[in-house]
Amino acid sequence: MSISVNALFFAAYRDLVGSGSLAVELDEGATVADLVRTLRGRGAPFDALPEEPAVAVNRTYAFLDEPLGADDEVAFIPPVAGG
Amino acid sequence: MSAARLPYSAVGEDPIDPAAVLARVGHDADGAAILFLGVVRDHADGRPVDGMRYDAYREMAEGVLGEIAREAAARLGTDRVAVVHRTGELAVGEVSVAIAVSSPHRAEAFDASRYVIEEIKKRLPVWKKEHYADGQAAWVEGEVPPGTARTRRAGGPRASEADAGVTT
Numbered sequence: 001m002s003i004s005v006n007a008l009f010f011a012a013y014r015d016l017v018g019s020g021s022l023a024v025e026l027d028e029g030a031t032v033a034d035l036v037r038t039l040r041g042r043g044a045p046f047d048a049l050p051e052e053p054a055v056a057v058n059r060t061y062a063f064l065d066e067p068l069g070a071d072d073e074v075a076f077i078p079p080v081a082g083g
Numbered sequence: 084m085s086a087a088r089l090p091y092s093a094v095g096e097d098p099i100d101p102a103a104v105l106a107r108v109g110h111d112a113d114g115a116a117i118l119f120l121g122v123v124r125d126h127a128d129g130r131p132v133d134g135m136r137y138d139a140y141r142e143m144a145e146g147v148l149g150e151i152a153r154e155a156a157a158r159l160g161t162d163r164v165a166v167v168h169r170t171g172e173l174a175v176g177e178v179s180v181a182i183a184v185s186s187p188h189r190a191e192a193f194d195a196s197r198y199v200i201e202e203i204k205k206r207l208p209v210w211k212k213e214h215y216a217d218g219q220a221a222w223v224e225g226e227v228p229p230g231t232a233r234t235r236r237a238g239g240p241r242a243s244e245a246d247a248g249v250t251t
Contacts, residue, residue, distance in 0.1 A: 008140070010138060010140050010208070010210060011138050011210035011212070011222055012210070012222045015222075033234070050232075052232050052233055053232060054227050054228055054231040054232040055231055055232075056140070056143055056208065056231070059140075059142055059143040059146060060143075061206070061228055061229075061230040061231040062230075062231055063230070063231060063233060063234055063235040064231075064232075064233060064234045065234040065235050066235075075140055075143065075208070077140070077208055077228065077231070078210060078222070078225065079224065079225030079226050079227050080204070080205070080206060080207055080208055080209060080210065080225045080226055080227075080228055081204075081209065081210050081211050081222070081223040081224070081225030081226070082137075082139075082144075082168060082180070082203045082204060082207035082208075082209030082210075082211075083121045083168075083179065083180055083200055083203045083204050083207075083209075
């Protein structure tokens with residue numbers, strides 16, 4: 001009925017959330033957008049995450065309507081600043 | 084060195100040896116070799132900077148940097164591209180990224196080198212925090228990578244309207 005995904009937070013998002021990773025339970029068939037809604041629905045500090053963040057699912061950039069599966073790794077990616 | 088697997092890419096905490104990165108490229112057929120270095124500077128928008136911390140989503144960054152190096156090699160027409168990105172705490176003057184490219188002629192080499200650094204800035208999952216001389220620190224404003232941060236079907240309905248209930 002439900003799946004568990006591993007949410008990862010980096011840089012500014014890690015500072016905001018206060019943790020680098022978090023297991024989150026979602027309904028089967030949930031998308032990235034559902035994960036974002038679920039987290040933001042928890043209130044502070046998660047409601048400070050963007051409504052439409054950049055994410056990577058299993059280390060590949062993904063759109064918000066990407067479906068999630070059990071044990072997927074979903075990284076919240078603040079605007080990147082390498083170089 | 085140039086016998087090593089090319090294109091070469093790496094992300095890690097070890098200090099970068101620019102000469103070693105340059106030595107990975109080069110060939111008897113090449114008349115041009117370029118080494119680009121990204122270096123930590125002592126100011127940002129007029130504010131004195133003491134150093135910089137680079138954080139990476141390392142497992143993904145290694146893959147993305149490899150992709151960028153392969154794309155640059157395809158533009159270049161040879162496999163002689165090497166790029167190394169550093170993470171961790173860097174002092175002013177330290178090298179954060181080194182890009183070496185060689186090719187028969189200079190135009191392709193300049194183009195490929197430029198391509199690598201511009202793509203790094205667009206999509207490598209790396210972040211930097213500036214440490215200012217006054218003791219404060221801030222994450223540097225970056226770019227939203229392409230291919231994310233929106234729904235695939237722009238304007239279309241969400242894949243699921245239902246609230247995914249629940250908690251950890």
